[in-house]
Amino acid sequence: xxxxxxxxxxxxxxxxxxxxxxxxxxxxxxxxxxxxxxxxxxxxxxxxxxxxxxxxxxxxxxxxxxxxxxxxxxxxxxxxxxxxxxxxxxxxxxxxxxxxxxxxxxxxxxxxxxxxxxxxxxxxxxxxxxxxxxxxxxxxxxxxxxxxxxxxxxxxxxxxxxxxxxxxxxxxxxxxxxxxxxxxxxxxxxxxxxxxxxxxxxxxxxxxxxxx
Numbered sequence: 700x701x702x703x704x705x706x707x708x709x710x711x712x713x714x715x716x717x718x719x720x721x722x723x724x725x726x727x728x729x730x731x732x733x734x735x736x737x738x739x740x741x742x743x744x745x746x747x748x749x750x751x752x753x754x755x756x757x758x759x760x761x762x763x764x765x766x767x768x769x770x771x772x773x774x775x776x777x778x779x780x781x782x783x784x785x786x787x788x789x790x791x792x793x794x795x796x797x798x799x800x801x802x803x804x805x806x807x808x809x810x811x812x813x814x815x816x817x818x819x820x821x822x823x824x825x826x827x828x829x830x831x832x833x834x835x836x837x838x839x840x841x842x843x844x845x846x847x848x849x850x851x852x853x854x855x856x857x858x859x860x861x862x863x864x865x866x867x868x869x870x871x872x873x874x875x876x877x878x879x880x881x882x883x884x885x886x887x888x889x890x891x892x893x894x895x896x897x898x899x900x901x902x903x904x905x906x907x908x909x910x911x
Contacts (some may be wrong), residue, residue: 714782730776733805737795740764742774744790744804745839745850747783750775758786758806761839761871762794769818772802782808785818786851789872789902819872826891831903835838836882839871844863848873851882855903857890868898878905887911 715798746759755777763769778786786792787807797836850873858865874882881888889907893900 717728729803730805732883733795733797733803734807737805738764738798739793740796740804742792742794742804743772743839744786744788744792745871746788746873749785756783760794762796762801762804764796770801772804772808774804776806778806784820787819788848789819789870791899819902822891822893822900823904826893826900826902827859827861828838829857829862829890829892831855831857831888831890833884833886833888835884848875849879850874850891853882853903855888855901857889857892859892862895866895868896868901870898870901870903872903872905875909877910881908882903 708768713875741763742758743763744758745761748757749755750757753904755775758774758776759771760774761769761771786806792806793809794804794806832855833853834856835852837852839852841848850871853872854867855870856865856867880886887908889911891902891903
């Protein structure tokens with residue numbers, strides 16, 4: 700077995716228990732102010748869960764601002780039910796960040812026509828199929844209570860029968876614990892895609908990969 704397959708789920712959970720994320724609860728007025736004056740960025744959804752005692756959800760996100768290193772944060776926010784489809788682990792949304800406090804941010808789903816992004820569920824349902832070879836895999840985050848799947852950064856080389864040559868992509872997606880052994884170097888995964896890009900319209904089909 701490779702490095703990620705032996706006791707990988709346990710090690711990932713232990714690693715993430717050492718991370719402490721802060722996330723302020725913002726009022727509606729604060730959210731409006733951030734949407735107007737906050738610094739624009741993108742956020743990869745690492746985990747999402749309904750709040751236990753109040754309306755809304757808790758999102759664990761990896762935030763990327765221009766010219767800065769990415770960082771992880773937690774956001775407590777109410778979102779429309781229609782937007783939740785686009786805010787699942789692995790999806791990328793827009794955010795606005797308080798320049799004076801990187802832990803204060805608001806998430807929002809971009810206009811799909813402008814962003815060109817599609818949800819993982821839609822890619823898996825309607826995308827073309829390709830074979831992916833794992834080039835590298837590294838943990839990004841896992842659920843901090845140890846109950847959800849770890850999120851990995853995957854470098855893959857894709858080959859499709861209707862494309863003239865292979866291409867490389869980088870994805871950030873949750874990996875089911877039973878599939879951890881599939882992300883070792885050189886392993887093959889089944890993926891779905893819409894376009895030959897850097898990974899914006901690519902998703903791993905874990906169910907199909909486990910069946911192979």
